[in-house]
Amino acid sequence: MTASLMNGKAVAQAMREEMKQEVQKLQSAGVQPGLAVVIVGEDPASQVYVNSKHKTCLELGYYSEVHRLPEDTTQEHLLELVGTLNAQSNIHGILVQLPLPKHIEEKAIIDAIAVEKDVDGFHPMSVGNMIIGDDSLLPCTPAGVIELLKRYDVEIAGKHAVVIGRSNIVGKPVSLLLQREHATVTMCHSRTANMKELTKQADILVVAIGKANFVDRSFVKPGAVVIDVGVNRLDNGKLAGDVHFDDVSEISSLLTPVPGGVGPLTITMLMQNTLKAAKRIHNLG
Ligand SMILES: NC(=O)C1=CN([C@@H]2O[C@H](COP(=O)(O)OP(=O)(O)OC[C@H]3O[C@@H](n4cnc5c(N)ncnc54)[C@H](OP(=O)(O)O)[C@@H]3O)[C@@H](O)[C@H]2O)C=CC1
Numbered sequence: 001m002t003a004s005l006m007n008g009k010a011v012a013q014a015m016r017e018e019m020k021q022e023v024q025k026l027q028s029a030g031v032q033p034g035l036a037v038v039i040v041g042e043d044p045a046s047q048v049y050v051n052s053k054h055k056t057c058l059e060l061g062y063y064s065e066v067h068r069l070p071e072d073t074t075q076e077h078l079l080e081l082v083g084t085l086n087a088q089s090n091i092h093g094i095l096v097q098l099p100l101p102k103h104i105e106e107k108a109i110i111d112a113i114a115v116e117k118d119v120d121g122f123h124p125m126s127v128g129n130m131i132i133g134d135d136s137l138l139p140c141t142p143a144g145v146i147e148l149l150k151r152y153d154v155e156i157a158g159k160h161a162v163v164i165g166r167s168n169i170v171g172k173p174v175s176l177l178l179q180r181e182h183a184t185v186t187m188c189h190s191r192t193a194n195m196k197e198l199t200k201q202a203d204i205l206v207v208a209i210g211k212a213n214f215v216d217r218s219f220v221k222p223g224a225v226v227i228d229v230g231v232n233r234l235d236n237g238k239l240a241g242d243v244h245f246d247d248v249s250e251i252s253s254l255l256t257p258v259p260g261g262v263g264p265l266t267i268t269m270l271m272q273n274t275l276k277a278a279k280r281i282h283n284l285g
């Protein structure tokens with residue numbers, strides 16, 4: 001079997017077109033969605049994401065602020081900026097790019113973001129609401145994975161989904177959202193014994209570990225749907241996923257490429273969260 005590509009870039013583009021009308025509606029009610037992105041330090045990969053978020057804001061007609069702070073920014077200063085953005089009426093979404101420099105406690109910063117502006121969905125209150133199943137801003141990459149599966153008509157209910165990775169940003173929340181869609185979910189991580197025995201049972205395999213080309217066909221059941229969340233920069237400057245694309249594509253039914261798979265959905269879900277936050281803050285449904 002040769003896999004069909006799940007074209008995240010095309011799905012993201014279609015979603016953005018759909019969103020433009022909603023943005024216009026909001027604008028005619030006098031509201032322009034506003035997103036603030038804060039980045040501390042010079043990590044080149046982070047700079048790329050931040051620029052791409054800014055570009056998407058402009059494309060959709062959002063107000064966008066990017067705060068680039070030096071590596072030696074103090075925690076107090078960053079908390080002060082978050083406080084200012086919390087109070088700023090033209091900002092509906094706040095994203096502080098992770099990871100932060102070691103001298104800043106990430107938890108303190110995330111906790112300080114106003115929950116109604118937490119477009120990353122990382123605040124403990126957002127996470128709690130997600131677990132309970134209450135309405136909340138969902139973390140962007142996990143929400144993007146679910147959206148991609150739905151847009152490709154992949155049945156989730158009753159299927160066995162296996163997730164490799166258990167980070168707060170990807171692995172844990174994507175497992176939870178798959179379970180919410182009625183999958184039976186197995187979570188794997190670096191201490192999982194006999195991982196291949198588990199992954200070979202997966203109807204849907206989600207990989208988020210951060211190791212280039214780690215998953216080859218020996219992990220995959222023939223016909224499985226494989227979602228590659230990994231984004232790894234190789235020495236030659238190219239991007240690679242956590243999944244060995246050419247090898248796995250010969251055995252899976254659907255597979256996401258890197259780049260052009262989950263990444264574009266992440267940014268689109270961030271835009272959707274910002275839109276949702278703006279509507280809520282202004283009581284517009
Ligand atoms: N496309 C997108 O929009 C996004 C992509 N990413 C990418 O996704 C990848 C994962 O990111 P993130 O979750 O933040 O990474 P983390 O490093 O926070 O987490 C990695 C997880 O993978 C597990 N793991 C590591 N090695 C193995 C292994 N050999 N076998 C099984 N499990 C393993 C770890 O296990 P343990 O807990 O035991 O240490 C951990 O739970 C990265 O490549 C990142 O760049 C991230 C966010 C967004």
Ligand SMILES: Nc1nc(=O)c2c([nH]1)NC[C@@H]1CN(c3ccc(C(=O)N[C@@H](CCC(=O)O)C(=O)O)cc3)C=[N+]21
Binds near residue numbers: 239
């Ligand atoms: N607070 C916070 N929120 C995040 O959501 C967050 C973060 N910190 N830190 C870093 C990770 C990583 N991340 C990506 C987003 C988009 C692409 C993306 O669009 N990638 C393109 C390729 C981009 C390129 O060419 O470099 C693609 O896969 O097609 C990748 C990775 C968000 N993250």
